[in-house]
Amino acid sequence: MAWKLPSLNRRAFLKTAGYGGAGLGLLTPIGQLAGKSGPEQTTDADDTSYSICNFCSSLCNLKVTSQTRNGVKRITKLAGNPHSTLNRGKICARGQSGLRQTYDTDRLKTPLIRVEGSKRGEWAFRAASWEEAWQYIDAKAKKAEIQPYEWTMVGGWTSCVFYMSWAVPFAMANAIPNIIASPMQHCVTTGHIGTDMVTGNFNIHDEVLPDYDNAKYILFVANNSSIGAVSTCRMVRFATGRKRGAKVVALDPRRSETAAKADEWLAIRPGTDLDFMLAMLKVMMDEGYYDALFLKQHSNMPFLLYRDSDGEWQPLTDAEGRPRVLSEGSERLYSLPAYSNRNGSDVEGNPVDPALRAPDGFEVDGKPVVTVFQAQLAELEGRTPEWAAKSTGIDAETIRRIAFEFGTTRPAIVDPGWHGARYQNMMMLRRVQAMIQMLTGGIDKKGGWIMSGEFHHKAARMIEAREKGEPAGPPFAALAGMPFAKFVVETFSDGNNFPHGRPGWAWAYSDQERAAGREYVALPVMADTGLKESVEGTLQWNGEPYRTRAVLINAANPVRHYYPDSRWKEILGHPDMELVVAIDVLPADTTLWADVILPNSSYLERDEPALYGNGVNHDLALTTRYAAIDPLYDTEETPDILLRMSNIISGSEYGLLQWVEKLTGLPAEAVKERYAQKRTQMEHGAFSAACREVYFEQTAKRLHTTPEAIDQTLRERGIYQEQDREALLEHAAMPRKLPLPSESGRVEFFAPLFHALRQGGNRLPNFNVLGGHIAAECRPDTPMDMPLAGDEFYFTYGKTPTVSYASTNSNNPVLAAINQFKREIYGGVWIHPDRAEALGIRTGDRLQLRNTATGQQTEGDAYVTRLIRRDALFIHSSFGSENPKLTRAYGFGTATSKLIPYRVEPVVAGFRSQEFTIKVSRLDQVAATDPTRSANVLTPHPSPLPEGEGESVRFANDSIGGVA
Numbered sequence: 001m002a003w004k005l006p007s008l009n010r011r012a013f014l015k016t017a018g019y020g021g022a023g024l025g026l027l028t029p030i031g032q033l034a035g036k037s038g039p040e041q042t043t044d045a046d047d048t049s050y051s052i053c054n055f056c057s058s059l060c061n062l063k064v065t066s067q068t069r070n071g072v073k074r075i076t077k078l079a080g081n082p083h084s085t086l087n088r089g090k091i092c093a094r095g096q097s098g099l100r101q102t103y104d105t106d107r108l109k110t111p112l113i114r115v116e117g118s119k120r121g122e123w124a125f126r127a128a129s130w131e132e133a134w135q136y137i138d139a140k141a142k143k144a145e146i147q148p149y150e151w152t153m154v155g156g157w158t159s160c161v162f163y164m165s166w167a168v169p170f171a172m173a174n175a176i177p178n179i180i181a182s183p184m185q186h187c188v189t190t191g192h193i194g195t196d197m198v199t200g201n202f203n204i205h206d207e208v209l210p211d212y213d214n215a216k217y218i219l220f221v222a223n224n225s226s227i228g229a230v231s232t233c234r235m236v237r238f239a240t241g242r243k244r245g246a247k248v249v250a251l252d253p254r255r256s257e258t259a260a261k262a263d264e265w266l267a268i269r270p271g272t273d274l275d276f277m278l279a280m281l282k283v284m285m286d287e288g289y290y291d292a293l294f295l296k297q298h299s300n301m302p303f304l305l306y307r308d309s310d311g312e313w314q315p316l317t318d319a320e321g322r323p324r325v326l327s328e329g330s331e332r333l334y335s336l337p338a339y340s341n342r343n344g345s346d347v348e349g350n351p352v353d354p355a356l357r358a359p360d361g362f363e364v365d366g367k368p369v370v371t372v373f374q375a376q377l378a379e380l381e382g383r384t385p386e387w388a389a390k391s392t393g394i395d396a397e398t399i400r401r402i403a404f405e406f407g408t409t410r411p412a413i414v415d416p417g418w419h420g421a422r423y424q425n426m427m428m429l430r431r432v433q434a435m436i437q438m439l440t441g442g443i444d445k446k447g448g449w450i451m452s453g454e455f456h457h458k459a460a461r462m463i464e465a466r467e468k469g470e471p472a473g474p475p476f477a478a479l480a481g482m483p484f485a486k487f488v489v490e491t492f493s494d495g496n497n498f499p500h501g502r503p504g505w506a507w508a509y510s511d512q513e514r515a516a517g518r519e520y521v522a523l524p525v526m527a528d529t530g531l532k533e534s535v536e537g538t539l540q541w542n543g544e545p546y547r548t549r550a551v552l553i554n555a556a557n558p559v560r561h562y563y564p565d566s567r568w569k570e571i572l573g574h575p576d577m578e579l580v581v582a583i584d585v586l587p588a589d590t591t592l593w594a595d596v597i598l599p600n601s602s603y604l605e606r607d608e609p610a611l612y613g614n615g616v617n618h619d620l621a622l623t624t625r626y627a628a629i630d631p632l633y634d635t636e637e638t639p640d641i642l643l644r645m646s647n648i649i650s651g652s653e654y655g656l657l658q659w660v661e662k663l664t665g666l667p668a669e670a671v672k673e674r675y676a677q678k679r680t681q682m683e684h685g686a687f688s689a690a691c692r693e694v695y696f697e698q699t700a701k702r703l704h705t706t707p708e709a710i711d712q713t714l715r716e717r718g719i720y721q722e723q724d725r726e727a728l729l730e731h732a733a734m735p736r737k738l739p740l741p742s743e744s745g746r747v748e749f750f751a752p753l754f755h756a757l758r759q760g761g762n763r764l765p766n767f768n769v770l771g772g773h774i775a776a777e778c779r780p781d782t783p784m785d786m787p788l789a790g791d792e793f794y795f796t797y798g799k800t801p802t803v804s805y806a807s808t809n810s811n812n813p814v815l816a817a818i819n820q821f822k823r824e825i826y827g828g829v830w831i832h833p834d835r836a837e838a839l840g841i842r843t844g845d846r847l848q849l850r851n852t853a854t855g856q857q858t859e860g861d862a863y864v865t866r867l868i869r870r871d872a873l874f875i876h877s878s879f880g881s882e883n884p885k886l887t888r889a890y891g892f893g894t895a896t897s898k899l900i901p902y903r904v905e906p907v908v909a910g911f912r913s914q915e916f917t918i919k920v921s922r923l924d925q926v927a928a929t930d931p932t933r934s935a936n937v938l939t940p941h942p943s944p945l946p947e948g949e950g951e952s953v954r955f956a957n958d959s960i961g962g963v964a
Contacts, residue, residue, distance in 0.1 A: 044068040044069065044070070044071065045067075045068045046065065046066070046067050046068075047065070047066045047067070047068070047073070047628075048063060048064065048065055048066075049064045049066065049626040049627070049628045049715070050062065050063060050064065050081055050623075050625075050626055050714065050715070050717070050718025050719075051064050051603065051604060051625045051626060051628065051718075052603070052608070052612075052615075052623060052624070052625050053078075053091065053094075053095045053098060053603075054098070054602075054603035055092075055094040055095055055098050055804050055807075055809055056094065056230075056231065056804040056805075057183070057205050057804075058087070058205075058231040058232060058233050058234070058615065058616065059086075059612075059615040059616075060080060060081075060084070060086060060087035060090075060091055060092075060095055060232050060233055060615070061080065061081035061083075061084035061086055061087055061614070061615075061623060061718050061719060062078055062079070062080065062081055062091065062095065062098075062718070063078070063079045063080065063081045063082065063718065064077075064078055064099075064604065064626075064628040065077040065078075065079070066628050066629060073629050073630075074629070075099045075102060075103075075604055075628050075629060076099075077099075078091065078095060078096050078097075078098055078099050079091060079096070080095070080232070081717075081718045081719065083717040083718055083719050084614070084617075084623075084718065084719055085614075085617060085618070085619045085621070085719075085721075085724075086233045086614055086615050086616070086617040086619075086621075087232045087233045087236060088233075088236045090232050090235070090236050091232055092230040092232045092235070092801070093230075093801065093802055093814075093815065093818065094230070094801075094802060094803070094804060094809060094812075094815060095232065097812050097813075097814035097815055098603070098604070098809075098812075099604060100812045100813050100814050100815075101585065101586070101602055101604075101809060101812055102602040102604045102605060102629075102632065103632075104586060104811060104812065104813070105887075106586060106587060106811055106885055106886055106887055106888075107585060107586055107599070107602075107632075107633065108584060108585060108586060108587060108591075108597060108599035108600075108633075108635075109599060109632075109633035109634060109635075110127045110128070110129075110599060110633065110634045111127070111128045111129065111130055111132070111133035111596065111597065111598055111599060111634070112125035112126065112127060112128065112596070112597040112599075113125060113126055113128045113132070113133060113136050113595070113596055114594070114595045114596070119573070120572055120573045120577075120580065120592070120593045120594070120595070121569060121572075121573055121592055121593055122592070123587075123592060123883070123884065123885055125597065129634075130634070130636065133596055133598060134644055134648070136595075136596060137579065137581060137596055137645075137648055138648045140578060140579045140595070141550065141578075141579060141648055141649065144549060144550075144578040144579065146549050146550045146578060146579065147500070148174050148175035148176050148498075148500065148649060148650065149175065149176065149177055149178070149498070149500050149502045149505075149546070150547050150548055150549040150550060151174070151176045151178065151548075151549075151550045151551070151552065151649065152176075152178040152179075152180065152505075152531060152534075152548045152550070152551050152552070153167060153170075153171060153176060153178065153179045153180070153551075153552050153553075153554070154179075154180045154182070154551060154552070154553040154554070154556045154558055155167055155179070155180075155181065155182065155552075155553065155554035155555055155556050163554060163555060163638065164181075164476070165476055165610060165660070165663070165664050166609075166638060166639045166642050166660070167179065167181075167554070167642070168476075168491075168659075168663060169656055169659035169660040169662070169663050169664070170642040170645070170646060170656055170659075172491075172497075172659045172662075172663070173646055173650065173652075173655035173656040173658065173659040174645075174646055174649040174650045174655070174656075175498045175499055175500060175650070176649070177492055177495070177497075177498050177502055177503055177504040177505075178492075178504045178505055178506070178531075178548065179492070179504070179526050180526060180527065180528050180531065180556075180558070181526040182555075182556045182558070182561065183205075184525055184526040184527060184908075185421060185526075185527045185528065185562075185904075185908070185909055185910060185911060186419055186420070186421040186561070186910075186911065187205070187418060187419050187420055187421070188202070188203050188204075188205075189420075189523070189525050189526075189527070189907075189908035189909075189910065190420030190421045190426055190427060190905070190908060190910025190911070191204075191417055191418070191419060191420020191421070191426050191427065191429075191430045191910075192204045192205075192416075192420065192430065193427060193430075193485075193907075193908065194420070194426070194427040194428060194429065194430030194431035194432075194433075194434065195208075195416050195417075195430045195431065195433070195434045196481065196482060196485070197431055197434075197742075197748060197751045197753055197754070198431055198434035198435055198438060198742075198747060198748055198749065198751075199434055199438070199443065199449075199481075199740060199742065199747065200481045200482050200734075200740035200741040200742030200743075200745075200748070201451070201455070201481045201482070201741070202480075202481050202482060202484050202485045204416050204417075204418075205418070205616060206452065206454075206455070206615065206616055207451055207452050207455040207480075207481070207616070208416055208449050208450070208451055208452070208455075208616070209233065209234065209237070209450060209451075209452060209616040209617065209618060210234075210237075210413045210415060210416070210448070210449050210450070211237070211411075211413070211446060211447050211448060211449070211450045211618070212234070212237040212238040212240065212241035212246070212413065213237050213240045213241050213244070213447075214241070214244075214411065214446045214447035215241050215246050215411050215412060215413045215447045215448070216245070216246050216247070216409050216410070216411060216412065216447065217246060217247050217249075217405060217406055217409040217411075217412035217413070218238070218241060218246050218247070218248045218249070218412075218413050218415065219248075219249050219250075219251075219402070219406060219412070219413065219414040219415065220248070220249070220250040220251065220252070220258050220259075220262070220414075220415045221251045221273050221276075221277065221414060221415070221417065221429070221433055222251065222252075222273045222417060222422065222426070222429060223258070223415055223417040223418055223419075224252060224254075224256035224257060224258045224259070224798050224799065225417075225418035225419055225798075225799050226238075226258070226415050226417070226418055227257065227258040227261070227415075228256050228257025228258040228259075228260075228261075228801065229256075229257060229798065229799035229800060229801050230257075230801050233615065233616060233617070234616075238261075242261065247263050247264075247405070247409075248261060248262040248263050248264075249262055249263065249264045249266065249402060249405075250262040250264070250265050250266065251266045251268045251273055251276060252265065252266075252267070252268065253267060253268060253269065253270050253794070253796050253868065253869045253872040253874070254267075254796065254798070254830065254867060254868045254869070254872070254874045255267070255867035255868070256798065257801060266394050266398070266402075267393070267869050268392050268393060268394055268869075269391060269392055269393045269784060269785075269794070269869065269871065269872075270776075270778070270794040270795070270796050270869075270871075270872050270914060271422075271423050271425075271776030271778055271784060271794065271914065271915065272388075272391040272392040272393075272776065272784055273392075273429050274425045274428055274429040274432065274773065274774065274776075275383075275387070275388040275391045275392050275773070276388050276392050276394060276399060277429060277432045277433060277436065278380060278383040278388065278432060278771065278772075278773060279383055279384060279385045279387065279388035279396075279399050279403070280399060280402060280403040280406070280436060281380060281383075281432055281435060281436055281439075281771060282377075282380040282383050282384065283385065283399070283400055283403035283404070283407075284403050284406070284407040284436065284439055285373075285376070285377055285380070285439070286377075287403075287404070287407070289403065289404065289406075289407025289408055289439070289440075290407065290439040290440065291439065291440055291441035292356060293441075294438075294440075294441030295356060295373070295438075295439070295441075295747075296343060296353070296354045296355075296356060297342055297343050297344055297354075298341060298342065298343070298441075298735040298736065298746055298747055299438065299746050299747035299748070299749060300323065300372055300744055300746050300747070300748050300749060300750050301356055301371065301372045301373040301376075301749050302325045302326070302343060302354030302355060302356055302371055302372070302373070303315060303316075303323045303324070303325060303336075303371065303372050303750065304316035304323070304324050304325060304326065304333075304358065304364075304369050304370070304371060304372075305369065305370055305371070305372060305375050305750065306364070306367040306368060306369045306370075307367075307368070312758060312759075313375060313750070313755070313769050313770070315750070315755070316364060316369055317335075318335040320335075320338075321338060322335045322336060322337065322338045322347060323335070323336050323338065323744070324336070325343065325352065325354040325355065325371075326354070326355045326358055326359075326362075326371075327352050327353050327354065327355060328353040328354070328355045329353075329355070331359060331362065333364070334346040334350070334352045334354075335347045336352070336354075338744065339466075339739060339743075339744060339745045340739060340744075340745050340746070341734070341735040341736070341737070341738055341739040341740065341745050341746065342735075343746070355371065356371055356373040356374075357370075357371055357373060357374055358370050358371050358374065372749050372750045372770075373749075375750070375770055376435075376749055376750075376770050376771060379768070379770045379771065379772050380771070383773065384396070385397070385399035385400045385403075390783075390785045391783070391784040391785050393785075393869075406436070406440075407439070407440065410440065410447070411440070411442055411445070411446060411447025411448050412440055412442060412447075412448075413437070413442065413447070413448060413449065414433045414436055414437050416430065416433065416434065416437075416449065417429075417430055417433065419799075420910055421910050421911035421912075421913050422911075422912070422913055422914045422915075423776040423912055423914060423915050424766060424774060424776065424777070424905035424906075424910075424912050424915065425766075425773075425774035425775070425776055426905075426910065427766070427905070427907060427908075427910065428766070428768070428771065428772065428774050431751075431771060432771045435749055435771050437449060438747045438749070443734070443735070443747070444729060444733040444734050444735075444736065445729070445733065445736075450618050450725065450729070451734065452613070452615070452616050452617055452618065453613065453614065453617055453618060453619045453620030453621065453722070453723065453725065453728055454613025454614070454617075454620065455480055455481070456620065456728045456732040456734075457613070457620050457722075457728075457732075458477075458478065458479070458480035459480040459481065459732070459734065459738065459740075459741050460731075460732045460738060461473070461478060462478055462479060462480050462483065462741065463738055463739060463741075465478070473665065474661075474662060474663055474664050474665035475487045475663055476663045476664045476665075477664055477665045478665075480741050481740070481741030481742070482741055482742060482743070482753075483741055485525070488525060488526070489523060489525055492504040492506075492507065492525075492526070493507040502541055502546065503541075504524075505530045505531065505533075505534040505539060505541075505546050505548060506521075506524035506526075506527055506528070506529050506530045506531070506909075507524060508530065508539060508540075508541045508546050509524070509529060509530025509533055509534070509539055510522070510524055510529070510530070512539060512540060512541075519906065520906070521904065521906055521907070521908065521909040522757050522760075522762050522767070522906060522907055522908075523757075523907060523908050524908065524909050525908055527904075527908060527909035528558075528562060528909070529904060529909040531548060531571060532567060532570070532571055534546055534547055534548040535547070535548050535549075535571050535574045535576065535577060536574065536576075537576065547576070548577075549576060549577060549578045549579070550577070550578055550579040550580070550581075551571075551572065551577070551579070551580050551581070552581045552583075552645065553580070553581065553582045553583065553584075553590060553594070554582075554583040554584075554600075554638060554641075555583065555584065555600070555638075556590070557588040557589060557590045557806055557807065557808070558590055559572075559588075559589040559590040559592070559593065559882075559897070560588065560589045560590070560806040560880070560881070560895065560897055561805060561806040561897070562897070562911075563896075563897050563900035563901065563902055563911055563913055564856060564897055564898065564899075564900055564901055564902060565589075565895065565897040565898060567902050568590070568593075569593065572590075572593035572594075573593060579595055579596075580593060580594045580595050580596075581594060581595065581596045581597075581598065581645075582594035582596070582597050582598070583597075583598045583599075583600050583638060583641055584597065584598075584599070584600060584808075585599070585600050585601075585602050585635075585808070586808035586811060586886065587808075587883050587885035587886060588807075588808050588881075588883065588886075589881055589882050589883050591883070592882075592883050598636065598641055599633060599634065599635045599636070600635055600636065600637070600638060600641075601631045601635040601636070601637060601684075601685075602635075603625060604627070604628045604629065605627055605628070605629060605630065605631040605632065605635070606625060606627050606631070606637055606685070606688070607624070607625060607626060607627050607685075607688070607689065607692055608624045608625040608688075608692065609637070609639050609687075609688040609689075609691040609692045609695065610624070610664075610666075610691065610692065610695045611623070611624050611695055611696065611699050611710075611720075612624060614719060618724075618725035618728075619721065619722075619723065619724045619725050619728075620721075620722040620723040620724075620728060621719050621720060621721045621722055622699065622710070622714070622719070622720040622722065623714070623718060623719055623720070624692075624714060626714070626715065631684070634684075635684065636684050636685065637684065637685045637687075637688040638688075639687050639688045639691060640684065640685055640686065640687045640688055642656065643656055643687045654668070654672065657671050657672055657675075660691075665698070666691060666694055666695060666698065667694065667698070670694045670697070671687075671690050671691055671694050674689075674690035674693050674694055675687055675690035677690075678690045693707075696710055696711060703722070735747060749770070749771070750769055750770060751769050751770075754767045754768065754769045755769050757907075762906070764906055766905055766906050766907050767906075767907065776914075776915055777912075777915055778794055778795075778914075778915055778916055778917055779852075779916075779917055780853075788871055788917065789919075790838060790839070791839060791919050791920050791921060792852065792917050792918070792919055792920075793831070793835070793871060793872055793873040793917060793918050793919075793920060794869075794871055794872045794873070794914075794917055794918075795851075795872075795873055795875075795899065795914050795916060795917060795918045796872050796873065796874045796875075796914055797874065797875045797876065797877040797896045797913075797914065798874065798876060798877065799876070799877060799878065800819075800826055800876045800877075800878040800879075802815045802818050802819055802826065802878075803815065803819070803876075803878035803879070804878075805877075805878065806877060806878060806880075806897075807878075808881075808886060808889065810878055810879060810881060810886070810888075810889040810892065811881075811886040811887070811888045811889040812888075813888060816888035816889060816892075819879075819892060819893075820892075823892075824843060824844070824861070824863045825863060826876050826878075826879070826893065827861065827876070827879055827892055827893035827894070828843070828860065828861050828862060828863025829847055829849065829860040829861065829862055829863060829873055829874075829875055829894060829920075830863050830865055830867070830868045830873060830874035830875070831862055831863070831864055831865075831868065831873055831920070832864075832865070832866060832868050832869065832870040832872075833864050833865070833866060834870055835870055835871075836862065836864045839920065839921075839922070840922060840925070841862045841864065841920070841922055842862065842864060843862055843863055843864045844861055844862060845861070845862045845922050845923075846859060846860075846861060846862075846922070846923040846924070847859060847860050847861065847862050847920055847921065847922060847923060848920070848921045848922075848923050848926050849873075849894070849899060849918050849919070849920060850918065850919045850920075850921075851899050851900075851901065851916050851917075851918060852916060852917045852918065852919055853901065853916040853917075854901045854916070856898060856899050856900075856901060857898075857899075858894060858895065858898035858899055859894070859923060860875065860893075860894035861894075873918055873920065875893075875894050875896055876893065877896045878893070879892050879893025879894065879895070880892075880893050880894050880895025880896070880897070880898070881895075882895070896913075899918065900913045900914075901916070903915065
């Protein structure tokens with residue numbers, strides 16, 4: 001069929017950007033905004049500097065062009081850094097338009113204090129000086145006698161990599177055991193730990209970048225973010241792989257940006273991706289589509305297991321707790337080293353050829369014993385393609401074919417995925433995906449998953465220290481993967497790490513709920529579970545109330561990106577909440593609920609206080625930010641804000657410096673001395689500047705060079721290259737050269753973490769030690785293949801190419817113009833025409849959306865399209881701002897946080913944010929609708945349909961372009 005797509009010409013673009021005169025003015029070339037326009041202007045100088053994009057967590061390298069006219073310096077252009085092997089000189093629409101954030105007329109320009117007598121949730125603030133803001137915070141904290149453990153920190157999103165090195169030391173220095181790290185509940189723990197339990201990583205965003213360039217087969221599952229929404233450093237590699245002929249398959253209920261670039265779009269039923277992958281795993285294991293030598297030598301697949309009296313899988317170990325295996329073709333038991341990257345020799349140095357299968361009926365001490373490989377196959381019993389076809393809507397033959405293609409094509413990649421917070425089975429989905437990737441041996445080798453240069457560097461140093469029996473060093477600088485995750489858990493879950501003896505309230509709440517026999521979260525790592533109870537006074541610790549009475553929010557917008565928005569409004573607006581302090585660049589929805597707003601410099605106005613590893617880059621390199629211009633307004637840097645807050649909370653700034661040294665290695669005395677000098681020279685940013693200078697000096701010592709040499713290279717190129725990936729893989733490829741940072745050093749199909757949790761009483765399917773089935777409960781007690789009511793839909797959402805997450809860059813004038821131009825697509829509620837026709841819905845109709853489980857309601861505008869399954873609705877999650885001070889974002893689109901209830905899975909409190917259905921009505925018909933009427937029934941379509949519904953759709957690469 002023919003497709004008519006919108007084209008964005010200059011006239012249409014300017015029209016959609018017309019937010020009155022101010023909107024059009026912001027589309028004037030930046031160089032003309034600061035002063036006169038016309039030929040009488042003189043250009044004093046052009047300048048190039050280098051920076052790091054802050055518009056998503058890809059952290060692409062930037063080349064920044066600035067121009068000085070009549071003594072006024074302005075940023076005129078952002079581009080990808082051509083010297084960067086991370087994003088290879090490319091940058092997405094968000095990155096290119098990032099300078100408009102700096103010049104956004106809605107920016108926070110000075111500290112703001114809530115007007116006395118006004119309520120949180122209202123924009124009722126007065127301008128204040130920094131000193132007045134500090135005095136206000138100090139007076140409030142002292143008057144209310146807020147204790148350190150009554151503070152909660154909320155922070156993260158795109159600044160999380162930079163924020164962590166200051167936020168955690170701040171928490172420890174001030175005895176604050178409570179941090180909600182925004183990406184954790186959404187991505188890092190919910191989805192990534194599924195992958196991590198197989199590979200030993202911790203944060204997939206920063207640690208694993210698939211080698212799309214050299215892959216011959218690429219499979220995307222529950223993930224449009226890596227490519228379509230948009231991670232430039234991944235997209236440039238994907239584009240290269242695509243040009244080189246890689247076959248691309250995308251599982252997605254919607255024909256997303258990524259699916260539009262695929263050879264094959266599998267329009268899968270929402271919540272059933274795990275079923276598809278389990279069937280695929282079974283086929284690959286049954287049919288031998290795996291690298292047997294890799295599994296034998298570098299995984300725990302040959303390790304032996306038995307079932308105890310409770311039916312629980314237990315590892316068969318020797319007296320020292322070391323794993324035991326059988327050698328191929330014999331029944332002799334061998335003990336292997338507990339931690340190693342190879343299974344080729346036993347503990348006495350004897351060669352071993354580990355068997356993937358124990359002989360039938362094999363027993364040890366009267367107990368039947370099998371290998372992990374056999375136990376996993378048993379777990380997959382019945383999980384056939386025919387079984388998966390019933391729930392997924394993808395026919396069995398297609399599932400079997402995809403398993404064959406993936407399993408027999410080398411090298412192949414299943415993308416590890418972003419954003420786990422969707423269903424309770426997302427952690428298991430990511431885990432099974434990793435198992436499938438590992439079956440082919442596709443890790444740290446060409447065309448597979450390749451870990452970042454920084455991760456290799458950290459892991460190699462950590463392993464070397466372990467072999468020498470020495471401490472690894474400061475955790476943030478020296479711990480990689482799961483050892484770092486364990487450090488975080490142990491720090492905040494143990495009250496003995498704080499002078500008041502209290503763990504984080506999330507851990508206290510978990511203990512309380514468990515003791516009461518109620519559902520609880522096993523590992524609430526920097527999650528929000530228990531926060532509401534601590535605010536409301538229903539949380540106890542050792543028989544005493546455990547309260548949250550003050551919140552410090554940095555670079556986070558929980559009213560928009562946590563669920564539901566009403567929950568956070570109740571938390572922040574509670575009468576017992578004494579103080580809410582927010583740090584931000586723009587007035588987000590959450591700043592409406594603050595008492596004090598502290599304005600942050602934009603990322604183009606600051607020198608970063610540290611040097612960083614170059615993101616998710618296969619090469620080992622360093623990068624940082626150089627300020628393109630001086631701050632335009634009365635703003636401050638985050639480390640300096642945390643330093644001053646330390647004075648208020650604990651009365652000591654030096655404690656923060658000491659904890660920065662303990663955790664990052666930055667020497668406290670040197671920073672203290674340099675800070676004393678800087679504060680006499682600088683009104684703002686003195687602490688950040690002091691840290692930066694000392695950081696350069698420390699790095700120069702490590703690299704056996706000078707700070708000046710590093711600075712010169714970074715100023716000239718934006719990148720300080722240390723080692724390319726080929727050299728890294730030559731000596732540090734994991735697990736072929738070095739152990740993985742997993743429990744055993746090998747790839748782990750049997751999960752030691754879940755084994756330990758099950759031993760502690762966590763027996764739900766979510767804690768399965770093997771890859772197993774967990775049903776998505778969109779309709780409790782109702783199978784996914786059962787019919788929906790005629791006005792009922794599965795709910796899905798996703799990210800937008802123009803907006804990162806739920807951030808305020810939706811207010812960026814250029815991006816807002818694009819959003820307005822594509823208003824129906826980006827701001828609309830996607831619904832299939834067959835369903836829309838039956839409900840009398842046309843594009844543009846105002847709809848009422850109602851959560852069938854909770855009754856939550858909101859409104860949206862219909863976008864009728866065949867690029868969505870018949871049984872699903874889709875909404876872009878980037879919109880729905882309620883703060884009128886965001887003049888270009890306010891009121892655009894539908895806020896998903898209005899529909900999503902507070903429901904979490906039991907491992908890490910990951911949000912089950914799509915695990916319900918939605919009832920849809922035209923708004924003008926709602927009042928006339930009889931709620932007692934019987935709805936028509938929608939029958940599922942198990943067979944393929946040509947318009948994009950059902951099993952699979954194949955199309956040419958250029959057939960429909962990139963619309964979505």
